[in-house]
Every structure is written in structure tokens, then in C-alpha cells.
Amino acid sequence: MDKKKIAKASGGLHGTIDIPGDKSISHRSVMFSALGDTPVHITNFLHAQDCLSTAACMKSLGAEVRFLNEGELMVTGHGLHGLQEPAGIIDAGNSGTTLRLMMGILAPQPFLTTFTGDASLHHRPMGRVIEPLTRMGACIYGRQQNQKLPITVVPSAEKLHGITYQSPVASAQVKSALLLAGMYADGNTTVIEPFRSRDHTEQMLEAFGAEVEREGNSVTIHPVRTFRTPESIHVPGDISSAAYWLVAGSIVPGSSLLLNHVGVNPTRTGILDVLKAMGAKLEIRNRRISGGEEAADIRVESSFLHGVSFGAEIMPRLIDEIPIIAVAALFADGDTVITGAGELRVKETDRLQAIVDQFNQLAPGAAEGVEDCLIIHGGRPLQQAEVFSYDDHRMAMSLAVLGMAGEGAVLRRPECVNISYPQFYETLAGLC
Numbered sequence: 001m002d003k004k005k006i007a008k009a010s011g012g013l014h015g016t017i018d019i020p021g022d023k024s025i026s027h028r029s030v031m032f033s034a035l036g037d038t039p040v041h042i043t044n045f046l047h048a049q050d051c052l053s054t055a056a057c058m059k060s061l062g063a064e065v066r067f068l069n070e071g072e073l074m075v076t077g078h079g080l081h082g083l084q085e086p087a088g089i090i091d092a093g094n095s096g097t098t099l100r101l102m103m104g105i106l107a108p109q110p111f112l113t114t115f116t117g118d119a120s121l122h123h124r125p126m127g128r129v130i131e132p133l134t135r136m137g138a139c140i141y142g143r144q145q146n147q148k149l150p151i152t153v154v155p156s157a158e159k160l161h162g163i164t165y166q167s168p169v170a171s172a173q174v175k176s177a178l179l180l181a182g183m184y185a186d187g188n189t190t191v192i193e194p195f196r197s198r199d200h201t202e203q204m205l206e207a208f209g210a211e212v213e214r215e216g217n218s219v220t221i222h223p224v225r226t227f228r229t230p231e232s233i234h235v236p237g238d239i240s241s242a243a244y245w246l247v248a249g250s251i252v253p254g255s256s257l258l259l260n261h262v263g264v265n266p267t268r269t270g271i272l273d274v275l276k277a278m279g280a281k282l283e284i285r286n287r288r289i290s291g292g293e294e295a296a297d298i299r300v301e302s303s304f305l306h307g308v309s310f311g312a313e314i315m316p317r318l319i320d321e322i323p324i325i326a327v328a329a330l331f332a333d334g335d336t337v338i339t340g341a342g343e344l345r346v347k348e349t350d351r352l353q354a355i356v357d358q359f360n361q362l363a364p365g366a367a368e369g370v371e372d373c374l375i376i377h378g379g380r381p382l383q384q385a386e387v388f389s390y391d392d393h394r395m396a397m398s399l400a401v402l403g404m405a406g407e408g409a410v411l412r413r414p415e416c417v418n419i420s421y422p423q424f425y426e427t428l429a430g431l432c
């Protein structure tokens with residue numbers, strides 16, 4: 001399927017949506033379970049390409065990964081020091097999370113690993129993880145002065161050293177890679193971020209018995225001696241996937257949607273804060289703990305939105321939601337000004353430029369981008385047009401919601417939604 005026709009919604013959107021498992025937590029559930037030595041039963045695992053790349057990686061390193069169903073699997077490792085040298089090259093596919101976290105796990109291992117990935121992953125910056133891991137004593141080599149794939153991790157002569165690392169970027173992937181390597185180091189490892197990024201790694205490692213200290217934007221891990229995997233992990237729904245329906249329900253007049261089982265870890269809920277500031281009608285119900293993480297159900301009803309401004313401080317709490325927040329901004333009254341969004345330029349594609357180029361096809365003159373800043377002029381006239389996903393799942397889903405809430409669209413290269421949300425188009429069709 002090379003093109004998909006997105007029809008204009010004919011009335012309000014109605015229904016109840018079960019939000020698929022969180023991508024970040026699904027990756028971590030398989031990786032960390034594979035470092036234990038007792039079977040872990042994982043449910044509501046995100047059965048999408050990125051997380052399947054992680055599952056395949058752990059399998060090729062000797063862990064037993066057995067799917068009982070889509071979304072349900074048993075993972076059994078051979079202990080913290082039980083990974084085995086893979087027979088071939090490890091393929092991280094499209095997934096930055098897989099590659100960066102795996103580098104942290106593999107840097108301390110006594111065997112060699114070589115990574116590859118798809119065309120998009122070959123362009124993404126890996127020096128941000130390789131450089132601090134090298135300071136810990138790791139030996140990691142990559143193309144373009146150890147910046148890019150293909151990457152090889154070579155065993156280091158000595159045990160890794162604990163370091164204190166002041167990260168220039170607020171990135172959970174950088175932080176997680178260092179904490180994972182730090183489990184095997186000879187002393188404590190501390191990561192200090194400019195702003196706090198998602199904390200799923202710290203949460204899950206603590207639950208597995210690792211000694212972790214947190215204060216403000218700083219996290220310290222002690223060398224790990226006892227690693228106790230739980231019997232089961234239930235993955236909450238992904239707020240990054242719920243985001244498309246939070247916005248669709250807000251901007252299509254006459255809508256009322258109930259989103260079931262959404263992870264609402266406070267390091268992830270920036271989109272709720274921004275949508276509320278724009279005037280969205282959201283009701284958070286039935287708050288509970290699911291798999292050690294906060295979860296809730298969310299009711300969204302359509303409302304009149306107005307433009308807002310936000311910047312670097314909130315960015316890590318909503319980084320993957322910027323494309324769909326930009327859609328909300330297009331349907332709002334007035335301008336929305338987003339600053340400190342430079343990280344968007346190093347995702348699956350340059351998302352800042354992609355938003356500007358594709359939004360202007362559907363709403364001429366509505367989007368401007370300069371350096372790390374994105375401006376959306378709300379309320380501009382919309383038209384039908386052909387738009388391009390850049391093979392980026394979040395661009396595809398955001399453009400589909402924009403087309404559906406606007407005048408319709410033809411989306412080129414739509415199938416990349418399989419990276420994080422394989423049922424996306426089916427759910428969209430069911431609402432209209």
C-alpha cells in the first residue's frame with residue numbers, strides 16, 4: 001500500500017478505545033526481564049515493529065522470548081551476566097530506543113556485538129550515547145567518528161567505571177544507556193539532565209531490586225548485585241498513542257471519546273497540560289497503578305481551542321507528541337509558539353521541517369519553523385492535498401488526523417504506523 005485516502009469526518013467521533021501498550025515500557029520489559037534468571041510473564045506488550053526489534057535482539061543474545069499471543073509473552077534470561085555473543089549482526093530496525101539502550105547493556109559484556117538498523121536509524125546521532133559510555137571505559141566504534149550506524153561494541157579490558165555525567169540533552173535514551181551500563185560498573189553512575197526525561201528505566205530497575213537514587217534532574221545507580229525479576233509485568237497503554245485521539249476528539253465538533261487504560265506517568269503527561277491550557281475538555285478518571293506505573297481512563301469531548309506558547313522545560317514530557325499537538329494548534333484560535341524543540345530534528349525524520357512542509361500543503365501558510373522553534377497559525381483555511389509521511393509513524397498518524405478533521409487527504413507511505421500503532425487506521429475508521 002503506497003497511498004491511503006483519508007476521508008473527511010462526516011460528524012463527531014464517538015466510541016471507546018483500548019489504548020495499545022506503551023512502547024517505552026514494552027522495550028524495557030523485555031530487555032530487563034532478559035537480564036534476570038526467572039521467567040517473566042509480560043502482558044499488554046506493544047506488538048509493533050519497534051518493540052519486536054527489541055524482542056528479536058534479546059533472543060539473539062540468548063534469552064528465551066516466547067510469544068503466547070500478540071501482546072503476551074514469556075521472557076527468561078540467564079542472569080545479569082548470562083547474555084551470549086550473537087551469531088550475527090543485531091538489527092535495531094527503526095528504533096532509536098532499542099539501539100541506544102542496547103549499547104548500554106552490551107558495553108560491559110565480554111563479547112563483541114555489531115548493530116545495524118534501517119535507513120532512518122543510520123542518520124540518527126549515536127555519539128550522544130557512545131561518548132559518555134566511552135568515558136566509562138567502553139570500546140564502541142561507529143561510522144563518522146563514532147557517531148552513526150553501523151556500530152560495533154568491543155569488550156573492554158577492564159570493568160567499566162562509574163561516572164557523573166552532565167548530559168547536554170534531556171534524553172531518556174541517553175540516561176537509560178548510562179544507567180544500564182552503570183549496573184555493571186565498579187562504582188556509582190550519576191546522570192544529570194537539563195530537564196527530567198521519562199523515568200521508566202529508573203522505575204523498573206528499582207522494582208527489580210537495583211539501588212537507584214533520584215533527586216531533581218539527577219539519577220544515580222549503584223553497581224547491581226541482586227537483580228530480581230518479577231513474575232509478571234502488565235504494560236499500561238501508551239499516552240503517545242492516546243495523543244492522536246485526545247486531539248481528534250478535541251478538534252472534530254460533536255465528538256466524545258473514552259480512552260481506556262492510558263499510562264499517566266507524570267514524566268509523560270505534558271500533552272494533557274498543553275491541551276488543557278488550550279481549552280480542551282479532558283476528564284481523567286479511575287486513576288490506578290498498573291505494572292508499577294500510574295494509569296487512568298480519559299474522556300475527551302470537542303471544544304474550542306486557543307493557541308498557547310511552551311518551550312524547552314516541558315519538551316521531554318511531550319517530545320513525541322509535538323506533531324499531533326501541532327495539529328491541535330492548527331484548529332485553535334490564534335498562534336501557537338513552540339520553542340526549544342531542536343530534538344525534533346533528530347527523530348525518525350526531521351519532524352520540525354516535516355510538519356512545516358506537510359502542514360502547509362493542507363493549510364497553506366499555517367506553519368513556520370526556524371532552528372528549534374515552530375509556529376502554527378491557527379484557523380487558516382484548509383484544503384485537500386496529497387501529503388507525505390517520510391516513513392515516520394508519528395508524521396503519518398498526525399497527518400491522518402489532520403486530513404480527517406480537515407478537508408480529507410491522500411497520505412503517501414502510510415504503512416509506517418506499524419512502528420508503534422499497527423491498529424491505527426482500523427481504529428480511525430471505526431470512529432468516523
Ligand SMILES: O=C(O)C1=C[C@@H](OP(=O)(O)O)[C@@H](O)[C@H](O)C1
Nearest residue numbers: 024097170171172173174319320
Ligand atoms: O526512552 C524512550 O523510550 C524514548 C525516549 C525519547 O527519546 P529521547 O530519549 O531521544 O528523547 C522518545 O522520543 C522515544 O520515542 C522513546
Ligand SMILES: C=C(OP(=O)(O)O)C(=O)O
Nearest residue numbers: 094095096097320347394
Ligand atoms: C522517536 C521515537 O522513537 P525512537 O527514538 O525509539 O526511534 C518515537 O517513537 O517517536
